[in-house]
Each structure stands twice: as C-alpha cells, then as structure tokens.
Amino acid sequence: MDIIGRFGSKVVYIVACIIAFLWALPLIWVVIVSLKPSGSLLGAGQWLTPPFSFGNYVHVLTSAPVLLWLWNSLLVSFITTLFVILLSSLAAFPFSLYRFPGYRFLFWLILAGIMIPGEAILIPLYILFRDMNLLDTFSSLVLPVIAVPFGLILLKQFFDGLPKELYEAAKMDGCGIYRMLFTITLPLSRPALAALGIFTFLGTWKEFLWPFIAITSANKMTVPIGIPYFNAGFTVDYTIPMAANVIVSIPVIIVFLIFQKQIIKGISFTGIK
Template sequence: MFMDTWMDVQPAAITQSNTQRATRRERHPIAFCVASLLAFFWLVPLAWVILVSFKPQGSNVMNATGWVTPPYTIENYIEVFTKAPVALWIWNSFLVAVITTFLALLLSTLCAFPFSLGSFFGSRFLMFLIAIGLMVPGEATLIPLYVVFRNLNWLDSYQALILPGIAIPFGVLLLKQFFDGLPRELFEAAMMDGCGIVRMLFQIAVPLSRPALAALGIFTFLGSWNNFLWPFISTTSPQIMTIPVGIPFFNSSYHTDYTLPMAANVVVSVPVLVAFLLFQKQIIKGISFTGLK
C-alpha cells in the first residue's frame, strides 16, 4: 500500500517541480537571458583554450576564425608529457591533497569534539584563539613557516607541502557547530553504557557528521590542489613540485607560442573537471551547508 502510494506521488512531484521551473523561467525572462549570456561569455575562453591546444605550433590563434579551421594535431599533448614531468606533478598534487585532506579532517574532528562535548578549563580562551586564526591571512604566516621548515631541514620535501595545510580553524568551528546540533541524549546514553570518548566520537559523532565532513573535505582538497604560493616558496626541485607550480615553470619557456601552454593547461584541468562531475552534488550541498552554518 505504501509503495503504491509512493509510486503515484513521485511522478506527480516531478511534474510539479518541472512546472514550477518553467513558470519561474517565464516570470523572469530577462534574468534567464542575462544568465545565458554570462554563461556564453564564460564558455568562450574555455573553448579558446581547448581549440588552441589542438592547433599546430606556430599557428595564428589570435584570430577567431583560426580556432575552428584545420589543421589540428595531438602533438602538443605528446610534447607536454615528454618535455616536462607533468604526470609526476599531477601525482604530487594528488598525493599532497589526499594526505592533507585526511589529516585535516582527523585533526579538526579531534579538536572540535571536546569543545562540543562540554566546557573544560580554558575552553573559551582556546576557542577564542582558534577563531582569531580565521582573521590571520595566509600570507602573514609565510615567513615564520619558511624559517621553521628551514631549521627542520624540511624545505623541498613532502612534509613542507602537507603539514602547513592540516591546521584549519574554519574546520574546527564548522565541525563544532555541527556537533553541537547532535542530540545530547545519544552521548549521555553512550556514557551510561560505558562508552569512552574516543569510541563515542568515531562510532556516533563521525557517522552522523558525514555532510559536514564531506563539505570540509571537498574544500580542503580543492584548496590544497590549487595552492600555489607556499609550494612555490618551499620547493625548488621539479621532482617535488605540484601542478600549480610546475605548469607556470613549464609555460615560462614559451613566450610567443600559445599552443603548447594551452595543452598543458587542459591536461591540468582534466582531473579537477572529473572530480567536479563525480562530486558535483556533494560540492553544491557543501556550499549550501557551509553557508547555512
């Protein structure tokens, strides 16, 4: 009976949703046209990059008619992987981003849960210090970080690329607010049954906090993948470079020809585009979730 009712209601709900979207489009034709125009202007540079990446070296790519006229070639992509260690740079970026995201989520969770579980001596002062961390720009910490890692002999290493990104004040505050919204009765019942704090965290709080952890993980991963300034300062050898540092280093050798640098930029954009297509629902939910929080 319930399944029959659900099957009857679901198509009606979909039809009503489509009708509402069409009605909103009819009510705001100017806004729809403006949004379509902005989307077109956003797609033009993207189309230029892709088309130019397939043009032979030395082609005239400044004229729009030269974009869509043959000849085309894949030699640029072959040279990108043969003239520079692009595959190694992509692997370095992926490895650094994954490890940074895992450690940042673990550290933020372990830090946020005690603040949410109950007040302790100095908890307000410590939370105040964490909140102040949001006001400090990353550029202000570059010199102290460089001095610390130089004294530790960790410059030009994976430690230098990973460790500065695992302490995220925003992640601590976000997870604390989410933990505060969980029912206190769950933790009280677990404590009465003899459940320890660590078990309570990983068996109760973490499974219920998957939306917040997913949002924080996505933003941390993308931030680590796109990070340029600190990897540019802390690394010097091509074997340790990440892709945001390696591609400008590669493009600097080609000042007049656009075809080879554009092919390199397309190669760099593919992993991020694939990640967005696979996790676009989680990214949209994460943006709305962090906005509400």
C-alpha cells in the same frame, strides 16, 4: 497563469544556458587553442579554423614531467585532506561536548587564527622548516596546513546541532569518548565532513605561494608551480602551454563532475553556518 509560469521558466532556463556558456567559453577557448599546431596564428576568428592536432599534448607529455606533477598534487591534496578531517574532528568534538576551563578563550584564540593571512607567516614558516631540514620535501607541503581553524569551527558548529541525548545514552552504556566520536558523531556528520574534505582538497590543489617557496626540485613540484615553470619557456606560442593547462585541469574537472552535488551542498552548508 500557467502560460505565464511556463514562459517565465523557459526564460530563466535560456538565461541560465547563456550564463553557463559564458562561464564555459574560456575553457572552450583553451581546449581549441591547445589543439592548434604549434606556431599557429591566433588572431580574431583564426582560432576556430583548422588544422587541429593532438601533437601539442604529445609534446607536453614527453618534454615535461606533467604526469609526475599531477601525481604529486593528488598525493599531497589527498594526504592533507585526510589529516585535516581527522585532526579537525578530534579537536572539534571536545569543544562541542565539554565546557572545560578556558574554553571560551581558547576557542576565540583559534577563531582569531582565521584573520591572520598566510603571507604574514611565510618568513617564520620558512625559517622553521629550514631549521628542521624539511624544505624541498612533501612534508613541507602537508604539515603547515593540516591544522586549520576553519575545519575546527566548521565541524564544531555541526557537532553542536547533534542531539545530546545520543551521548547521554552512549555514556550509560559505557561508551568512551573515542567510540562516541567514531561511531556516533562522525557517521552523523557526513555532510560537514564532505564539505570540509572538498574545500580542503581543492584549496590544497591550487595552493601556489608556499609550495613555490618550499619546493625547488622539479620532481617534487605540484601542478600550480610546475605549469608556470614549464610555460616560462614559451613567451609567444600559446598552443603548447594551453595543452599543458588542459591536461592538468582534467583531474579537477573529474572531481567536480563526480562530487558536484556534495560541492553544492557544502557551499550552502557553510553559508548557512
């Protein structure tokens, strides 16, 4: 049985390595193509043959504000994540701790917001921000997404599982609602906060449709709209666009490598909930 078990574990390991290689193959192809000189032939097998050069990266960094787009994406994603965590916590805590009049109706109304696709509110959202003179600003990228039903529901479900005796003891000691939130609830809710923060950051980072409509200035573009804007000038040559794609993928890969355990825990946590 031990021999069969060891053989089975080796087979699973080999299969997992093959699947991981297949998932990584497009990324490997992008990196290799980005190192080919501009105008190189990219037929079958030709993308593996030398020469290779970093000239495409120099060209991208000197001919387009890629680093500025990266900074814009990081800034917008970071600020949005902070606001989503803060507002979702402030909204979820009373829903979990109290049963006020209209509680169920209001909760189901917020829950129904998840079923409304973002495309359905693009026109009224555009008119609203146009009338407020906020189009083509970073505020137009942050404000529409800082109050999300998903964050409230996720944190409420987690808050519901915390022992109510903690709040009763805190009330007896004269602890107010905000102190209970920031000294008891949030420190105990780090897995839920990490899951919400990671999903919010990655979702904001890759958002395309609304930033494409709201932003028109090149110096305010984020990565998802800046890179297509840059790649539009290259209809045949794939090497330079691939170099740009590699550059803007580095921050996301770094975030994944640093927070991979939290991402996995967050996926399993949200799946259970």
